[in-house]
Amino acid sequence: MKYIIxxxxxxxxxxxxxxxxxxxxEIFNFFNVEDLELPFNIYIYDSIEELVSGLAKRGFKKDPDxxxxxxxxxxxxxxxxxxxxxxxxxxxSKEEYKNVIFxxxxxxxxxxxxxxxxxxxxxxIAKYLDGTYSxxxxxxxxxxxxxNPIPEQREIEEEFGMHNYDSYDYAYLMVSYLIETLGKDxxxxxxxxxxxxxxEKNNLLNRSIKYYNDKYTTYTKEFDIFKxxxxxxxxxxxxxxxxxxxxxYKEIMAFFNNTKFKDKIEIKLWNDLxxxxxxxxxxxKEKGYNNTVPLWETARSFTDKHPKIYLISYKESLKCKGxxxxxxxxxxxxxxxxxxxxxxxxxxxxxxxxxxxxxxxATNLSHQERYEKIPLLLDASLEDIMKGHVNYTNYYVMGKxxxxxxxxxxxxxxxxxxxxxxxxxxxxxxxxxxxxxxMKMKEYAKVNTPKDLLEFMNKYIKYxxxxxxxxxxEWNQDEFQEACQTKxxxxxxxxxxxDGYAHCWDQTEIERGWFKRHNYEYKTIFIIFLLDNDNHxxxxxxxxxxxxxxxxxxWFEHADFNNIGIHKYDTMEEAILAQREKHIEFNKxxxxxxxxxxxxxxxxxxxxxxxxxxxxxxxxxxxxxxxxNITNIVMKKNLTNxxxxxxxxxxxxxx
Numbered sequence: 001m002k003y004i005i006x007x008x009x010x011x012x013x014x015x016x017x018x019x020x021x022x023x024x025x026e027i028f029n030f031f032n033v034e035d036l037e038l039p040f041n042i043y044i045y046d047s048i049e050e051l052v053s054g055l056a057k058r059g060f061k062k063d064p065d066x067x068x069x070x071x072x073x074x075x076x077x078x079x080x081x082x083x084x085x086x087x088x089x090x091x092x093s094k095e096e097y098k099n100v101i102f103x104x105x106x107x108x109x110x111x112x113x114x115x116x117x118x119x120x121x122x123x124x125i126a127k128y129l130d131g132t133y134s135x136x137x138x139x140x141x142x143x144x145x146x147x148n149p150i151p152e153q154r155e156i157e158e159e160f161g162m163h164n165y166d167s168y169d170y171a172y173l174m175v176s177y178l179i180e181t182l183g184k185d186x187x188x189x190x191x192x193x194x195x196x197x198x199x200e201k202n203n204l205l206n207r208s209i210k211y212y213n214d215k216y217t218t219y220t221k222e223f224d225i226f227k228x229x230x231x232x233x234x235x236x237x238x239x240x241x242x243x244x245x246x247x248x249y250k251e252i253m254a255f256f257n258n259t260k261f262k263d264k265i266e267i268k269l270w271n272d273l274x275x276x277x278x279x280x281x282x283x284x285k286e287k288g289y290n291n292t293v294p295l296w297e298t299a300r301s302f303t304d305k306h307p308k309i310y311l312i313s314y315k316e317s318l319k320c321k322g323x324x325x326x327x328x329x330x331x332x333x334x335x336x337x338x339x340x341x342x343x344x345x346x347x348x349x350x351x352x353x354x355x356x357x358x359x360x361x362a363t364n365l366s367h368q369e370r371y372e373k374i375p376l377l378l379d380a381s382l383e384d385i386m387k388g389h390v391n392y393t394n395y396y397v398m399g400k401x402x403x404x405x406x407x408x409x410x411x412x413x414x415x416x417x418x419x420x421x422x423x424x425x426x427x428x429x430x431x432x433x434x435x436x437x438x439m440k441m442k443e444y445a446k447v448n449t450p451k452d453l454l455e456f457m458n459k460y461i462k463y464x465x466x467x468x469x470x471x472x473x474e475w476n477q478d479e480f481q482e483a484c485q486t487k488x489x490x491x492x493x494x495x496x497x498x499d500g501y502a503h504c505w506d507q508t509e510i511e512r513g514w515f516k517r518h519n520y521e522y523k524t525i526f527i528i529f530l531l532d533n534d535n536h537x538x539x540x541x542x543x544x545x546x547x548x549x550x551x552x553x554x555w556f557e558h559a560d561f562n563n564i565g566i567h568k569y570d571t572m573e574e575a576i577l578a579q580r581e582k583h584i585e586f587n588k589x590x591x592x593x594x595x596x597x598x599x600x601x602x603x604x605x606x607x608x609x610x611x612x613x614x615x616x617x618x619x620x621x622x623x624x625x626x627x628x629n630i631t632n633i634v635m636k637k638n639l640t641n642x643x644x645x646x647x648x649x650x651x652x653x654x655x
Contacts, residue, residue: 355388
C-alpha cells in the first residue's frame, strides 16, 4: 500500500492504517484467502470538499452528492477525507467514518482479487460485510422494501444510485439471497464467471424479495400463559415443541410457588442465526455495552416490557458452536430450559443472581437429556463457578446436589437473595465436590471387567495433571509440558482416580492397581525415543494384559486419544509392536523426523511401580536404573547401545 496524503500534519494515516490491518482478515475470510498483498494507493484529503476536488483534478467524473469516500477501479485507489473533530449533526464523525473506511477496503480487496464487477454486486457485498443492516433483513423489508414500489432490476444494474430510492437496500438484499441460496463458495464463483452471473441475476430482485417475504412470514399460536410466533421452517416440529412445554410448565411453576406472570410469555422462533445475533448485538450497542452474542448461544429468556423467550430454529441452531450434533429432542427441551429462567426471573422480580445458580436450576428442572446422561463430575474452580465461566455440566452437577440435599424453601431464598447466594456458594461448592467424589469412588468400586474400567476412565479421567497446590493443567494448555517437567509428582491409584486428572504415567498406575487387584497377568510398558541431544519426541506408558478367557494379550489404552480401546493380539510381542507403530505415527504427526537412525533410538521397557511422590526426573531415573529393557526381545534383533540412559539425555522429554 502507498499513502498519498493531502494534509501531512495530520496523523489520520495511522487511523486508516489501523482499521485496514485490524479488519482485513474479516474480508480475507469471506473471500477464502489466507493473505493478500494490498497493491492500492490510498489518498487522504483534508476535507470532503478537498476529496471531491482532488478526484476531479485526477480526471474522475463527478460522483453522486452522497459520496464521502470511494474506491476507483481505474487506478485501484482508496480515497478518503479526515472528518472534523467536532462535526455538525449532518457531518460525518470520526467514529462513524471508520465503517466507511472498512466498506471501501472491501471494494479494494474485491477488485484486487476479481477485477471490475457490476456496481450493484460490489456494493451488495460491501453492505453484506460492513454491518450497515445489523437490524436484519426482516427489519429492512418491514420498514423500507415492502413500503415502496419495487424498482425495475434494470435500474439497479445500470443506474445505481441515480434514483430517489436507496439502491444499496436492493443490492444488499440480492447479494444476501445469492449467498444464502447458493452458499458462499458458489456465490464467489459468480465473481469469476460472467455467464454464471448473468444466468443467476435473471429476475433476481423479485426472487430475492419473494424469498425473504416467504421466509419471514410468521404464524402465531396462543395458550393460557404463553403465545408463540414461528415460521414455515418450524412447522414440522412446532406441535412437539408446544406440547413438551405444556407437559412441563405446571411442574416448573409449582417449584416457584406458582408465581403468576402479569403478561403472557412471548416466545419467538428465529429462522436466521445472523438476524438473531444482529438483533441482540444492536441492543448491546444502543445501551453502550461492549458485548456480543456468544457463538454457542441458541436461546435466551429476558424481559422487555413483557416476559420473552427467543429461540433459534432447529436448523439454524445447528450452526452454533458446540451444537452441530444436537438432536431435535435436545432442541425441543431448550425451550423448557428457557421457561425455567423466565419463572426464576418472575419469582425473584428480576433481582440479580449468579449464573451458576440460574443454570443449575434450568438444567435440572427442564430434565434435559444432554445433562442427565453425564457423569457427576465437578471439574471447575470455585473462582470460575462464581464468575460463571464454565461448562454447563458443572452447573448441572451443582444443581443436582442442591435439589437432592436441600429443601425448596432454602433454594427459593437463594433465588431472591443474591448476597445470601454469594455467601452460601463456597459451602455448596465444597459439598458438591465431596458428593461427586463419593459417588465416583463408589462407582469405581463396582468396576468388574477391563471394559468397565475403560468406560469408567472415559467418564471420569481427563488427560492432564494436578500439582501439589491443586492447580489443574490440561493437555491443551501452553503450560502443560512445563508443568509435567517441574510440578508433577506420582500419586497413588486412588488419589489419581479421586482427582480425575492424569497423564499417561498416572493413568498406567490406575490400570496397574485395578489389574493387580483383579488377579490378571499384566505388564506396564514405557516407550521412548532415547536421543543423545534435546529430545522433543513424545514418550508414553501403557498396560498390556492377558485375557482370562482366551489367553490372548490385550493392549489397554486410554491416555492416547487416537487409540482409546482394548486391542487384542495373539502374543505379548504383537501387542507391544502394534503400539510401537502407533507411537511412531503419532510422533510423525508432530512433524518430527522419522528416519532409520531415529527409529533405532526407540527403547521399550517393562517396568514396575516407581516410588509414590517421585518427581518427573526421579521417575525417569527409576525407569532407566531399574526397568527391564525388552527392545531386543520384542524386535527379535540385537540392537546395540541399549544403555539405561543418562540424566543429561532426559531433559525436555515430552509426555
